[in-house]
Amino acid sequence: MPHAFEVDSYTIRRKFFTVLGASFHIYDDQEQLIGFCKQKAFKLREDIRVFEDEAQARPLLTIKARQAIDFSASYDIVDATTNTKVGAARRKGFTSILRDSWEILDADDRLIDKLQEDSTTLALVRRFLSNLVPQKFHLGSGVIFRQRFNPVIFKMDVSIENAEVDRRLILGVAALVAAIEGRQSN
Secondary structure: OOOOHHHOEEEEEOOOOOOOOEEEEEEEEOOOOOEEEEEOOOOOOEEEEEOOOOOOEEEEEEEOOOOOOOOOOEEEEEEEEOOOOEEEEEEEEHHHOOOOOOEOOOOOEEEEEOOOOHHHHHHHHHHHHHOOOEEEEOOOOOOOEEEOOOOOOOEEEEEEEOOOOOHHHHHHHHHHHHHHHHHHOO
């Protein structure tokens, strides 16, 4: 199993300069590169790939939107080594206007957990002050996604304490949130 699926904490950091699409490095808590994420540019439907490293020779996950409209989109997360669906993330459109909310689904699209922004009040403040107030998400009771305060480069820490959710799904959701929220905060 790739190292990226075994660690209890990692940081996703957006590359400062990319010509087309967004790119993210994934570092473990020892600051060793454990993954590289590439968001394809000019796609009608979101297409995000997670690789073992920046060489992009060994894909780990593919994340693809089922529909073109992002408002209440569902994103399939597939293990690229076995080509099997690990699960999906579905954005809650109207709910996410006030407070970002996602439903986490298993491989058969059954609800298994929810990912929510920390508080409605802070979420509303973020809508007006953009990335001056970093986001924090909770996935169930055992996983936290925490954006670092950095007005220039998007960084998000992921801490896994007691997760019942497949770690491949956690990494896929983290990459998806980094790509979408990172794009919205720029």
